[in-house]
Amino acid sequence: MPPKLFQSEILAIEPELGDASRVTISVPAGMANEVRPGQFVHILPRGEGTLDPLLRRPFSVMRPRPENQSVDILVRPFGRGSGWIARQKIGASLDVLGLLGNGFSINPSARNLLMVAGGVGAAPLVMLSEEAVEKGLNVTFLMGGATAAALLSPSQLPESVEYVVATDDGSQGHHGFVTDLAPNYVPWADQVFTCGPEMMFRSLRRALEPHRLHRKPPIQVSMERSMACGIGACLGCVVETKKGMSASCVDGPVYDLDLIDW
Amino acid sequence: MTLPDISVDLAPNNPRELRLANPVIPASGCFGYGQEYAHLIDVQRLGAFVSKGITPKPRSGNPMPRIVETPAGMLNAIGLQNPGLRDFIKKYPPIWNDWTVPVIVNISAETVEDFVEMAATLDEVPGIAGLEVNVSCPNVNAGGFCFGWDADMTAEVTRAVRAVTTLPVIVKLSPGAIDIVEIAQAAEEAGADAVSLINTLVGMTIDTRRRKPILANQTGGLSGPAVKPVAVRMVYQVAQGVSIPIVGLGGITSLNDALEFFMAGASAIQVGTAMFVQPTIAMDLIDQLPVWLQQQGCESLADIIGSANPRFRAKLAVESAESAAV
Numbered sequence A: 001m002p003p004k005l006f007q008s009e010i011l012a013i014e015p016e017l018g019d020a021s022r023v024t025i026s027v028p029a030g031m032a033n034e035v036r037p038g039q040f041v042h043i044l045p046r047g048e049g050t051l052d053p054l055l056r057r058p059f060s061v062m063r064p065r066p067e068n069q070s071v072d073i074l075v076r077p078f079g080r081g082s083g084w085i086a087r088q089k090i091g092a093s094l095d096v097l098g099l100l101g102n103g104f105s106i107n108p109s110a111r112n113l114l115m116v117a118g119g120v121g122a123a124p125l126v127m128l129s130e131e132a133v134e135k136g137l138n139v140t141f142l143m144g145g146a147t148a149a150a151l152l153s154p155s156q157l158p159e160s161v162e163y164v165v166a167t168d169d170g171s172q173g174h175h176g177f178v179t180d181l182a183p184n185y186v187p188w189a190d191q192v193f194t195c196g197p198e199m200m201f202r203s204l205r206r207a208l209e210p211h212r213l214h215r216k217p218p219i220q221v222s223m224e225r226s227m228a229c230g231i232g233a234c235l236g237c238v239v240e241t242k243k244g245m246s247a248s249c250v251d252g253p254v255y256d257l258d259l260i261d262w
Numbered sequence B: 001m002t003l004p005d006i007s008v009d010l011a012p013n014n015p016r017e018l019r020l021a022n023p024v025i026p027a028s029g030c031f032g033y034g035q036e037y038a039h040l041i042d043v044q045r046l047g048a049f050v051s052k053g054i055t056p057k058p059r060s061g062n063p064m065p066r067i068v069e070t071p072a073g074m075l076n077a078i079g080l081q082n083p084g085l086r087d088f089i090k091k092y093p094p095i096w097n098d099w100t101v102p103v104i105v106n107i108s109a110e111t112v113e114d115f116v117e118m119a120a121t122l123d124e125v126p127g128i129a130g131l132e133v134n135v136s137c138p139n140v141n142a143g144g145f146c147f148g149w150d151a152d153m154t155a156e157v158t159r160a161v162r163a164v165t166t167l168p169v170i171v172k173l174s175p176g177a178i179d180i181v182e183i184a185q186a187a188e189e190a191g192a193d194a195v196s197l198i199n200t201l202v203g204m205t206i207d208t209r210r211r212k213p214i215l216a217n218q219t220g221g222l223s224g225p226a227v228k229p230v231a232v233r234m235v236y237q238v239a240q241g242v243s244i245p246i247v248g249l250g251g252i253t254s255l256n257d258a259l260e261f262f263m264a265g266a267s268a269i270q271v272g273t274a275m276f277v278q279p280t281i282a283m284d285l286i287d288q289l290p291v292w293l294q295q296q297g298c299e300s301l302a303d304i305i306g307s308a309n310p311r312f313r314a315k316l317a318v319e320s321a322e323s324a325a326v
């Protein structure tokens, strides 16, 4: 389905991940069936009668809900745009462009999938985990946050997922970074999927480097870049890859970590 | 009842003409090469569009971050990422040749010779309706001083481009010039068919936590609603000083914004940053403009061009009297 512009309605708002919210927004007929994990929606973070903040903000789909033609997104009130969205109430209307981006892909031969999530980066990995479990695959979900309150609640993941957490302050799980945990799982994992701050990708790559042979398991990463258009027109969101500059809104946001030029 | 005529010719002095069904044009760098928007809007209904600036050689552009939002605007330092003249010609004009919408190609260069090479090569390429010469570039042979900030350099580029192409030539002016009217007149005298203004204003924003500019390039071009009053003022002044058509742009997000430019003296408008935010904005303007004109009792768009600019209208009256006398 090519991207569409649509008016969406906020159907539900639930607290999640500390100060973040899980927001259920309506989507056009058929769209919820077509979302691929890792795809995102581009939301105008303001109402009528104002031009500020000017640009849309991208949010990964956390969970499609085909049964009531909606999707969940996870919104962390960070700055002006996300803060505005987080302050909206049930019934409010949002101006949305979507679906955008390429999404994660599970190799047909993969059995064991390792997810490495930092903060709201958990959102697309929740959807990916649900899809993997439905296919009968094994999923381990590593989640990092500043404190216990900032972690994804286990109820957001299918029961069969092994959920392991790390906190910066040691209030729950491993005391330290989520990337410290990852090397233990490398021999088991057929594929690794990660989303979170760019710092985390760098330390993940460093942590896994000595444990990977012939770049195995492959690692897919969802990159976060400031975006303007979301459709490949402005070239503001590029990722430097070994094949050249890549517009992360259309050719990403998901990339093979080994293809990124850091 | 038929709606008022909103068609325009942006190159009335050029036998090749640049006739547009309507005066609404997505701006360079804000519309890719046209295909990016083809899923979202009916690209063929546009008056025209301007493609992303191209350079003689491929450019990978600036490091990240390249964009940052500012109050009611944005800064960009894309760095003219583009495939270069040769790959560009292979890839895009053949597609445009099957389209009905006129495509204006934006060219950028750091020497007069490079501008000439591109203009000469593009002259006979099917699928191209006109050139927009981006003089907001540093001239490497003038210590990096921007072509568009100097009347002589602007005239030199315009004359050189004019000499090697019969395509309609629009010179896109930089708001960084001290006297933009002087630059516009230099472009007109050197053979430009039209001028477009404004390009972005050079700006900066600093990350106070990291104590350095947010953009990797440090400076970037300011665009969006924040620049509109500057752009309207410049169009108003330039309209009093030149006789060629003016394409106005800078911060347009609504019909009222577009009307400001027309009333200042623009014959057509471009929409840049707003295309990122509201991809349907150009279509909305195309639909709304004739309806508004009709409500105002206008027969055509010409009725309102410069209607807030008495000196421009007086000049226009003198010019049309002169041409009637000939």
Ligand SMILES: Cc1cc2nc3c(=O)[nH]c(=O)nc-3n(C[C@H](O)[C@H](O)[C@H](O)COP(=O)(O)OP(=O)(O)OC[C@H]3O[C@@H](n4cnc5c(N)ncnc54)[C@H](O)[C@@H]3O)c2cc1C
Pocket: A040, A057, A058, A059, A060, A061, A073, A074, A075, A076, A077, A078, A079, A080, A081, A082, A083, A120, A121, A123, A124, A223, A224, A225, A226, A227, A253, B065, B068, B069, B207, B214
């Ligand atoms: C593909 C993708 C998916 C995303 N998914 C989610 C998601 O699921 N949930 C979620 O909460 N967020 C997600 N984001 C991030 C989200 O789109 C916003 O960028 C984020 O919420 C911040 O926007 P804001 O308006 O709140 O902050 P702003 O007000 O825009 O920024 C706050 C401050 O940070 C600075 N700043 C912002 N970006 C940068 C930068 N790149 N470099 C330097 N300084 C910067 C600004 O200048 C400002 O001072 C995603 C981003 C991408 C690209």
Ligand SMILES: Cc1cc2nc3c(=O)[nH]c(=O)nc-3n(C[C@H](O)[C@H](O)[C@H](O)COP(=O)(O)O)c2cc1C
Pocket: A234, A236, B027, B028, B029, B030, B052, B053, B054, B076, B078, B080, B106, B134, B172, B198, B199, B200, B222, B223, B224, B225, B227, B249, B250, B251, B252, B270, B271, B272, B273, B274
């Ligand atoms: C991301 C971006 C890229 C741009 N690239 C070009 C370009 O390649 N050539 C050019 O002449 N102008 C370029 N511009 C300038 C616009 O065409 C326009 O002059 C400017 O943005 C002001 O209009 P606006 O406020 O409607 O955006 C670019 C602007 C933006 C925001």
Ligand code: FES
Pocket: A226, A227, A228, A229, A230, A231, A232, A233, A234, A235, A236, A237, A238, A247, A248, A249, A250
């Ligand atoms: S956000 Fe404009 S090209 Fe990706």
